[in-house]
Amino acid sequence: MSTRTPTPTDQGWRGVAAEKHDEVSASVSALLQARTSRLLKSVLRPHKRGIWLLVALIVVQNLAALAGPLLVGLGIDKGLPPLIDDQDAGPIVTVIVALLLATAIQMVSQRSFLVLTARIGQDVVLDLRRRVFDHFQRLSQAFHEEYTSGRVISRQTSDMDAISEFLADGVQAVVVAGLSIVTIGITMLLLDVPLALVGLTSFIPLVALTVWFRRESGKAYRSSREAVARVIVQFVETFGGLRAVQAFRREPRNEEIFLGLNEEYRLTTKRSFDLIAVYMPGIKLVGNLTIGVVLLFGGYRVMDGDLQIGVLTAFLLYLRRFFDPLQDLSQFFNSFQSATAALEKLAGVLDEPLSVQEPESARPLPKARGDLRLSGVQFGYRDRVVLPHLDLHVPAGQTVALVGRTGAGKTTIARLVGRVWDPVQGSVALDGIDLHDLGDADLHRAVVTVTQESFLFTGTVADNIAFGRPGATREQVEAAAREIGAHDFISRLPQGYDTDVAKRGGRLSAGQRQLVSFARAFLADPAVLVLDEATSSLDIPSERLVQQALRTILADRTAIIIAHRLSTVEIADRVLVLEAGRVVEDGTPSELVGGGGRYATLHRQWADSLV
Template sequence: MGFLFDGLDAEEYDRNYRDADLVKRILHYFRPQAAKMGIAAAMISAAALLEAGIPIFISRSIDTLRNDTSMGRIATTALILTVLASCSWIFNLIRQTFAAQAVGDVVLKIREDACDAVLRRDMSFYDQFPSGKIVSRVTSDSAAFSQVMNLSMELLSRLLLVTVLVGYLATVSLKLTGILLALAPIIMGVALAFRAIARRTITASRRMNAEVSSHIQETVSGIGVAKTFRQEAAIHQEFLGVNQQSLRVNRRTRYVFSSIFPILNVLAGIGTASLVYAGGIGVREGELSAGTWFLFIQGLQSIWFPLTSIASFWSQFQLGLAAGERVFGLIDAEPRVIQSDSQRLPQLRGEIRFVDVDFGYKPEEPVLQHFNLHIRAGETLALVGHTGSGKSSIAKLVARFYEFQRGQILIDGVNIRHLDLSDYRTRLGMVTQSPFLFDGTVRENIRYGRPDASDAEVLAAARHIGGEEWISALPQGLDSPVGERGASLSMGQRQLVALARVLLQDPAIIILDEATASVDPLTETLIQEGLDTVLAGRTAIVIAHRLSTVRHADRIIVLRKGQIIEEGHHQHLLAAGGHYAELYNTYFRHQSLEYIEHARKAA
């Protein structure tokens, strides 16, 4: 069976919980629902007593009607049966109503906790684990184990029914009661022994479903790239492979669970035949009445059903526990960014110091080693260097997205590990090369960093960052929908929205990660005009691919393999003829006005 589960290993953050610990934790979520569950339990007891009483009443009525066949007796019997059945239905309705409310509230709370856990996870967590699988845990897995409580209440109802019925039958005939219960331990033993393989197959099935969800989400997210490169057939073929594996895993799961029921039915059939035979002899010899024999036959159905349902219950129970294990694994995942305190700075000036910092996304692959850097409050610092030199890593460490392995990062002289991250990040603004916009309007996306901002403040920020022209170019102005991930806007418009969002937030520290690398020259000019004002008086870390951004920086840091090899102003570094001059001639020189004018004349 192992080959079916290849690639379905547990995630690194998954844990193995004991069944007892999982049940205890699930019950903890039900504690606030004690009143509703108490009413549901009372209704279960009442319904069980009524359901046990109905076959007993019928058996006695059969014996009574043999001697009294008057219409009055028949009508009375029918009326009493109707009342008993109606009361049982009402009790079950009340039980299901309160149970559904309690279970719904529990699922809501668990999803809230899972969502909080997702929001607390570090950026490194999302670099390592696919978002589709994480979403699967928050949605489908969180709901799956709610079935455990519904099944538990159903089983409890049946077991109460069995207890009452068997107790009564024992007073009528110990011999037939013994036959009725002889196979019960065997059936329960087979069902309970089934749970080990049930947990494994169910867990594999849940992981496979998450794999399919992750694959579909990635395919839909990258559909534009796929169509550009005409890779629809390759994607379809890859999906067929994932889907076939899902088919095999889920088919094996169904085979495993369906195989247990024929075994249990054979055992139940043996017990049924024995009871019918012994009861028939008892009626023939006058030891039992016809009504009593009927009661045992009727009781047989009521007793075998919950016993044979134990296998189904355990399969569903293991499904619920496996799903719960995956959700709790996400909730309990250890954070990689460790905060030892939660200090709040009354006013953030924006001074940043790296003191002997070592950092690597993987410990065995260092990016920064013994790194030292001082960024003065209010300074605009440009980081330049080849890909992999450490530019983005510095920005991500300042944003506290990742944990560094050694040294200190100080913000206004305070260790960044001692800061309240939520408070700190409200004073930190970041714009990336490909900004993410949420489905909604331009206005809503600009207001995202400050939900309490007025429409006038949103409009002022938008005008400040790019003037009136870009706003009037939008079909409905600031109320224009941006579409999924900003698909309705050009890349330049998305950048303007992202910059306006940061401006409205009014942070003390701004990180621009190649913020103008993907825009046209006209939009770049609009952005640069806004940036000159936005960056004034704020600490700014600029990862630049544009000459205009580099020239406006107070200081330029040149990086190579995680080390500072040059620093200074633009003209000073050019005159030095070092690595910066080489980068300038390779990447920046063609963006200069002199170069453009020379090229125009040459053409």
């Protein structure tokens, strides 16, 4: 097997490729920093006064802390000689009182800083949680089909916890460390320039060490946030689909995947601690060597009479305090990097554009009639066209059933009517008003969708029915259940309407859950009702109950029914047979059954399946 020696041309292309990669990486990094900065500014803007007060408190605290070594030096040089020579305790007592006063000021300002930091920090986290939750709710279903629930949970849990932890414990350390380094450096220069120049030479290795640590730890903590998100995703998906996992004996394979992701998370976390294990001892080594050099140089000058011993003592105390903040900073740097990586993730989510934008000046729709018109509607998913060109008019009060094979465009039409998506071209209008021009409140009050999932929230039966109209009275809830035909089975439950439905409505059967979801929709009283496979998961007895409820809920309102069970289609006023996004048949159920077309064939096949 021969090996070809790289030519200069190869090396040139590699160099260009590497350069392009670096440019792309720099651009991505700049974008991340820009949007993270925007998010940080927006959450801190309401707390301007509090932040300025924090600045004032930290300055006072820092100045009070700086006074300590200076007062110790003054006590040695100016307080001890009078006490020893003349038995005059006045100067040393003055120094001690000043030292106690500085300590008291430092304690009070530090306590005030911690209390105010905690309050602002919790307000910021609360604001972030609200923003992320609200934005996730407003993002389209298409986004949530790609962005897994585990990643959503990761954003609201581990990422928020990382930010909260840093705001609670790390802010003071980082701010105090940064301010202390600057002020102590200036103080040392004012105290003695030659000693300061010797001490500050340590800045060269410290800066190099810090730049290296910041770069590498930033990469490590981003990897750590991504790794923990993958762990959460796997955990949520495994237990969300636990029935399938157990049915197909998937436990060993899932455990293998989970252990692999856990190991990846362990390694990324270990990398972070390995970096700290180099950075912290490195700072201590540089600090101790610098103190030794300063002590040697200063001691020589004291013996030579060129420097007072009190000044040297104060300088050494300052020098120790100069390196202590760097060590504190290294301890909280992991928290800082973790919070920064988490904030980048949250900024990315909040920058995700809404696929359906609410109009700035919405047209009012006080009472919708339910007249629907789709004009020249085109829609597709990425490179696949679903609706090439659709014109459809559904008069107010008409029930239309959409029939066709999977992928024919039935659900797409339903989602366009509910404005889950917007058409690529054309328009969808309700009562002559383009859905683009309707406010969300009016649209969602006028159009309601009921799916086969019939999702019920943890809580009582009454709570789940009232979900359709927040603020509905108990009488209104029970009236809706009676109209739908759900009152009898609800009354037989252990606590009636106050029975807890359990997680996802697990205490109720599929038919009962669907009746509750119909009662919810009936209480909402929409002008347009979309039923997306609302009876497909029901057995025959449950379907009969739901069919009776359907006749009640569909009366005097516009309805779009998507169903593979043609027993549900038979109650429609009109049937549209779709194929590749086009209407190929349009008529009443009885007309189409006797017409010998596609619907007649589907009806015959369905009837044969019941035999």
